[in-house]
Amino acid sequence: MKIMKKAVPVETEGAYLNRLGKKLLLFFPTGQVLEILEDYQEHFSLGREQGNTEESLIAALGSPEDAAADTLRESGQLSYCVRHTVRWGILLLLACGCLCLRKSYIDFWVYTGTYLFLLLGTVSLFILLHGRGRAAVENRFPGRTGRLTAAMYLPPLLLLVILETLAQYFTAAGAKRPDFLNAGQVGQFFALLLDSAWIILALLLAWILWKTCKDSVRYYPAAVCALGAALSIRELERFIHRMDMDYIPQQQRIQLAVCLLPYGVSILLTLLFWGYMRRISGKAV
Numbered sequence: 001m002k003i004m005k006k007a008v009p010v011e012t013e014g015a016y017l018n019r020l021g022k023k024l025l026l027f028f029p030t031g032q033v034l035e036i037l038e039d040y041q042e043h044f045s046l047g048r049e050q051g052n053t054e055e056s057l058i059a060a061l062g063s064p065e066d067a068a069a070d071t072l073r074e075s076g077q078l079s080y081c082v083r084h085t086v087r088w089g090i091l092l093l094l095a096c097g098c099l100c101l102r103k104s105y106i107d108f109w110v111y112t113g114t115y116l117f118l119l120l121g122t123v124s125l126f127i128l129l130h131g132r133g134r135a136a137v138e139n140r141f142p143g144r145t146g147r148l149t150a151a152m153y154l155p156p157l158l159l160l161v162i163l164e165t166l167a168q169y170f171t172a173a174g175a176k177r178p179d180f181l182n183a184g185q186v187g188q189f190f191a192l193l194l195d196s197a198w199i200i201l202a203l204l205l206a207w208i209l210w211k212t213c214k215d216s217v218r219y220y221p222a223a224v225c226a227l228g229a230a231l232s233i234r235e236l237e238r239f240i241h242r243m244d245m246d247y248i249p250q251q252q253r254i255q256l257a258v259c260l261l262p263y264g265v266s267i268l269l270t271l272l273f274w275g276y277m278r279r280i281s282g283k284a285v
Contacts, residue, residue, distance in 0.1 A: 013044045016058055018143030022134060023068035027081045030133035036071060037141060088128040095120035102234070110238070114231055114262055122224050122269055134217040135277040152222040155204055156229030159197045160263055163236055164256060166193070171252045190240045194233055201230040218277065221270040228266020235259035 017037050024033040040061075047057040061067055072078075098120070101113025167190070208223040236259045 012143075013041075013054055013058070014141050015143040016061070016064055017041060017141035018137060020064035020067055021137035021141060022130075023064060024071065025130040025133040025137065027068075027072050027077060028075075029080060030130075030136055033133060034136065034140070037137070040067075041141075084130075085128070088124050091120060091124040092128060095124055114235075115265060118228060118231060118262060118265055118269070122227065122266075122273075126220060126273065129212065129217065129220070131217050131220060131273075131277070132280055135280040138216055138218070139280075152204075152208060152219070153225055156201060156226050156263070159200065160229055160232055160260065163190075163193060163197060163233065164260060166190075167236065167239075167256050168253060171256065190236070194237045194240070198230060198233050198237075201226055201233065205230065221273045221277075224266050224273060225263075225270045228263040228269070231262035231266075232260050235262060 017040055020040065021033055021037050024036060028036070043061075044054070044057055048054070095117050098113045098116040101109045101116075104110055104113075205223055205226040208219050208226060212219040212223060236256070239255055239259055
């Protein structure tokens with residue numbers, strides 16, 4: 001049974017065990033994966049004591065993908081993989097279904113759908129991606145995970161600051177000069193801005209999730225942050241569509257601030273995910 005299309009050369013023991021662990025997590029619980037990796041680690045230690053080089057030991061073992069396939073073939077265990085995928089995949093689909101509540105004209109159901117999707121969606125996807133196990137594997141057997149920088153968190157923040165500032169400005173200007181911009185002009189102007197910002201965030205979210213799957217689960221909190229910003233942009237869009245020409249400026253400014261709540265919740269979730277992964281990384285699983 002082949003798990004990967006193409007084997008990529010591995011240079012170090014840590015990188016080998018890191019890749020092997022990520023493949024094994026698709027089919028085995030975290031504790032069992034760590035036990036298997038410890039056996040491989042012992043194999044490397046014994047090989048070095050016998051005078052073998054790391055390169056020769058890796059060449060003798062074959063690629064991590066082949067080793068994972070052999071382990072799976074010997075165990076014949078697929079039930080965990082099926083149960084895990086079905087259980088958390090269904091929860092993720094239910095979370096996505098909560099977005100249908102956003103089509104309601106009642107604010108309560110819109111907010112309920114938004115926050116249920118944000119909470120259940122991020123948690124179920126994290127578990128579906130074996131976030132707990134990957135955090136443990138990456139801590140014990142660090143591989144090439146790339147550099148996680150603050151730049152990933154800046155685009156969502158900058159986009160929201162710009163959009164919120166412009167919206168607040170037009171609200172204040174409209175209060176002083178009712179003929180400054182009518183609702184139709186504001187709507188057309190913001191529609192272009194919001195659609196452009198949403199596309200940027202969607203591409204950023206897709207890229208971060210790709211990095212999460214390919215390199216390291218440490219990228220995942222940045223994806224949560226980008227998702228929250230995208231939901232806040234949808235809230236701004238809903239505000240613009242419902243804005244009346246005869247508005248009360250103070251109420252509109254409060255409503256504009258409320259549009260940022262999904263992003264605020266995502267920041268809280270980001271911190272919780274970071275704290276959870278640090279806790280997992282700092283102890284034996």
